[in-house]
Amino acid sequence: MGGYSLFELIITLGVLAILVVGTIPLAQNSVKRQKELKLRETLRMLRSAIDEFKRDTYGSCPQGAITNGNPTAPNSTFNTPADPRSRVVIDDCKIFETDNLDRFPPSLDTLVQGVRVRARGVNITSGSGITDKSPQATEINEDKEVIKVYLREIPVDPITGEKEWKLRSSYQSADSDNWDEVNIFDVRSASDEEAMNGEKYSDW
Numbered sequence: 001m002g003g004y005s006l007f008e009l010i011i012t013l014g015v016l017a018i019l020v021v022g023t024i025p026l027a028q029n030s031v032k033r034q035k036e037l038k039l040r041e042t043l044r045m046l047r048s049a050i051d052e053f054k055r056d057t058y059g060s061c062p063q064g065a066i067t068n069g070n071p072t073a074p075n076s077t078f079n080t081p082a083d084p085r086s087r088v089v090i091d092d093c094k095i096f097e098t099d100n101l102d103r104f105p106p107s108l109d110t111l112v113q114g115v116r117v118r119a120r121g122v123n124i125t126s127g128s129g130i131t132d133k134s135p136q137a138t139e140i141n142e143d144k145e146v147i148k149v150y151l152r153e154i155p156v157d158p159i160t161g162e163k164e165w166k167l168r169s170s171y172q173s174a175d176s177d178n179w180d181e182v183n184i185f186d187v188r189s190a191s192d193e194e195a196m197n198g199e200k201y202s203d204w
Helices: 006-055 108-113
Strands: 088-090 115-119 146-148 165-168 186-189
Touching (some): 006 108
Antiparallel strands (some): 088 115, 115 146
16 A cells, blocks of 8 residues: 655645634634623623613603602602603612712612612502402501612623723713713723724724
């Protein structure tokens, strides 16, 4: 049986080396593309949480108020027209600083820890107390604290691998580099790298 010549082995190894080198950029691009898709998905989730929080502030926290509750009717709330997707109104007005007039979330931690809320509109309850499990007179005006959470956790930036994000308040321009800590209007990647389309991740 005849074996391979040295020349044939060199040619074979050369072809394999070319194929391997050619697939490395493809693999790298595939990984980068997956990270970019994950970044877009994460940004969409963060911005949706911010928007949902904002919707729940409509009709809440009049200037100087600590809660939305009416002292004469503890189970009532402001019946304010709002986005139909919002079923509750934020009732913890102490989380808003006086300069946060737009009532966006004061921090990402607020979205994770949650805020106290009340049902939107008037909650009318009644009961005779005759049948089992019916509301008793002492229970009708009982306040129950309800906490709404908007994010399970602060997500990791797929590009940087950190839970650090570039934040912007509603009082800052899109090209602002330093967050003024008033509220969170928008979230962007903290990476200065360029995406495959030539844009910076921090501009997404």
